[in-house]
Amino acid sequence: MEFSSTVATPATDSHGLVAELTCVTFAYGSHIVLDHLTMRIPAGQFLAVIGPNGSGKSTLAHVLSGIDRPDLGSVTLLGHRVFDSKGIRTHNGQTVTEDADAYKRVRRSIGFVVQSPENQIVMKPVQDDVAFGPENVCVPSSQITDRVHRSLETTGIAPLALADPDHLSGGQQQRVAIAGAWAMSPRLIVLDEPGAMLDAHGRDQVMHEIMRLKASGVAIVLVTHRRHWAMCADRVVVLKDHRIVRDGRPDDIVRSELSSRTPSASRADRSHRGRVHSGPSTAVPVCIRAHRLGFSYSSPHSSEPKQWVFRGVNLTIRRGEIIVLTGDNGSGKSTLLAVLSGLRRPSEGSVEADPSARIGVIVQRPEYQFSASTVLDDVSSTLIEAGMSRENAHTRAHQLLQHMGLGDREEMSPWDLSGGQQRLAGIAGVLVADPDVVMMDEPFDGLDARARKMVAETIAHEHARGKTVIVVTHDLDDLVDLPTRMIRMADLTAHMSANRSLSGPKTHDSSRGETAHSHSSSHSHRRSPLAQLDPRTTVFGSLLVMASVFLIHSLIGLAFGAAMIALIQMCARMSPRALIRRSAPFPVFIVLMALFNLFAVRDGTVWVTLGPIRIMTGGLWAAVLYSVRLLMLVLIGALVLGTIGSTTCARAIASVCEQLDEKTGHRLTHLGDCALIVEMSFRFMPLVTSEFRRIRFAQRARGTAVVPQKGRSHHHSRVKKTVQLLIPVCTALVRRAHVLGVALDARCYEPGKQRTQWHPMRMRAIDGVAWAIIGLWLAGLIAVRVVGPSMMGI
């Protein structure tokens, strides 16, 4: 079996090292990311890599996991020399700088986990995702079962094996990703900021996981900016300015790092303490007042118990204040901001805002909303959409950009700016409308120190101009120098039960993750005969039946069809009510076509006369025949989809692709890739749908700050609106695809290569019966078609 040769053998690494980098330099053009870096990682070591943003941590993680190669130096992973700018002699005598085969081999024994968990889960349910890596390296199916069970046990998520990853919390998703890496039996696991997107609870889960992995003896590289995580490691490496500046035991390093940071830390502490007590002066007029504010996503008419995001929030914000709103992920900060701004309606309570105050909302990562080709156009589009003339809008945008230090960048594409400049340009898109209240959601998120300073300066400037600023953030250090008032989400909602509602269902209710179709086995309600069939039989059999419906031409044929529908209905065991609900949208079309037939067909004799219109018997028969045919199509579709679900339907199609691929000896090399695309597109459809919603929301948010100019109300064409929505959506897709591609590489997916299937679909006796019935039905239809007309005489 190929599998035996796939694992890099420990015998080859003579020094007991899992990774050895010598003088590694990595540059994007002239921009150096890693500068002559040398490091050795012994087997079984837990190494933490810390350092500021942009110091090259992530790049180092990519090099160590065999995803990216450097420009200079040499890289030895798991005892295999994979890259050497001086040249490597391969077994066939050639000298190359990078040994692609060796890279492939070592990647099979290196796990790589990126920071956004949702983007590295490729399959659903969870257990299929864990099996994805082993399938890619052609592990035999029986061994995959062992590996999947072992990984799920090790990472403690065995109860979630059948869950849909979309229904898991961030922490659980990250554990699924770790389980996926673990299933490859790695000797080195590289984790790139695995807690970055998680709240405290999720981070604890992940840290717990890492300690478990450590106990099993695998080498771990943890890239993080959390010092207390680094404290758990055997060794800490500090990267700064693309070099290793410290390397040693965690307590030494963290102590010295802390001592150099003490002044600013204590200053931060002092100012925070001072601020909490300094309430706003009552002399200043109130800008926004919230009274017993509550928000829940469930609709007021829903019978489900309400899941409160927050409740009973009382808040008074005075003009000119800088409010800092902090709290855990999922504590409802962003939602509170949306409710305060009027973008979302509160479920209970009220928000009173000073009617003269215009509110500008800057959503998280405003740079993801760029839709114009230059910075100036993008910033001024806010005003132009409100009806301002192009020249005036450009003048104002120009002044603002100049002030923000982007004056020389305004003719550039927004994508060509640096990360910090992009953020500023995104912020400018709202500030250009000169709102009186500026609400910012995580404006410092993902920025490095310099960019954070630029954003903080912008906030200071707005404050100096007398504006009210509300900032949602969990990084308080950035606003230390400003007279802020800090409000903790937990204080606002202190009276709510500790088990907070929004994170509640995600974290604790795993049963919700089980979708009906794939888990009917675990829910031991009786599976209908239709559900027991191989999905390929169901899908392609029903398509055949549907196609043959068009052979029906006579009353006998219709009776035949009715019998078939009754049979499928019996096999599907779907209640008539569910059936009607599922096929609800189609009758309109059927009625339309029936009317058309009734009046348009002029065969036969006159049946009735309605004034000038005569309806013929031929028209009547056509109306009946064609609408019954259509109805049969709709019913079959509803029954089949209602039983197996569209994901299983897609899986059947993917499975046929994979089998064709195998049968044709991979001559149609990319059928296997098509199968993956089918599965991934179903996995990501909910995420993409929420992307659409998020961007629509952000666009609405941007519009709140501008007053539409009277008399010039601009009516934008649908096309323009669609483009403005789709550009940010596609941008988000391209970015997501980038991470997803890395995740596929890390899990050894190779386009066009053979992979095993953990659970290949199998035809059983019951499928034979189904195909026999379909065969009989076809034969019957054809017989009726041939003999029928002479009997019926129609």
Next chain:
Amino acid sequence: MSGENSHDMQPVTSHSATGDRSSAWSTRTIALEALLCAAAMALSFVEIPSPVAAFLKYDPSGIFPLLAGLWFGAWPAVIVGVISWIPHLLMNPVGALMAIAVNLALALPVAWMMHTGRRKDGSHSSANRFAHQSARPSVGRLIAALAVGTVVSIAIAIGANLIVTPLYTSASVNAVARMIVPILLPFNAFKSIVNCVVAGLIAMPLSRLVARTRN
């Protein structure tokens, strides 16, 4: 959404240790195709009834195979065009097949015109030139390709309607042709042109980003 580091997105000479990321079948391209399929699926459920006739519905899903065709070439256009209609295959098989045919009739000619005759190095890879920074596609060529695609897709749409209508009514094809062409022609022209304009306006500014992430 995602929390990628922005420095991952810098333009580079390839650092990939996992093969050519800009090839038509790299993991990046496969990932993006899957996401385009997902977006097209989501939009294929959006139905905007046309003002001409209620049962002729416009859905924006045709934009995505076109984008795949512009960025990556013919095969990705086929993949996105076909896969995005799988959810409709069982519920509305005839409609799904027609939508696939019409969307591909638009995307394929465009993909071919944008991806042939542009390779100067004589390589056989279908590596895409549209999403390549050094080779910005000319707007003229893009417009010509979209125009050809529009004509082909209108032809296919009308042809498909003529084939399909006898499945729904027993009125003669001639009668149908006479009655439907004045409705079908403007509707399908409108649909294709909207798809082309939207896809063109999206593909141009994003092609640089697409090229960058793939390197």
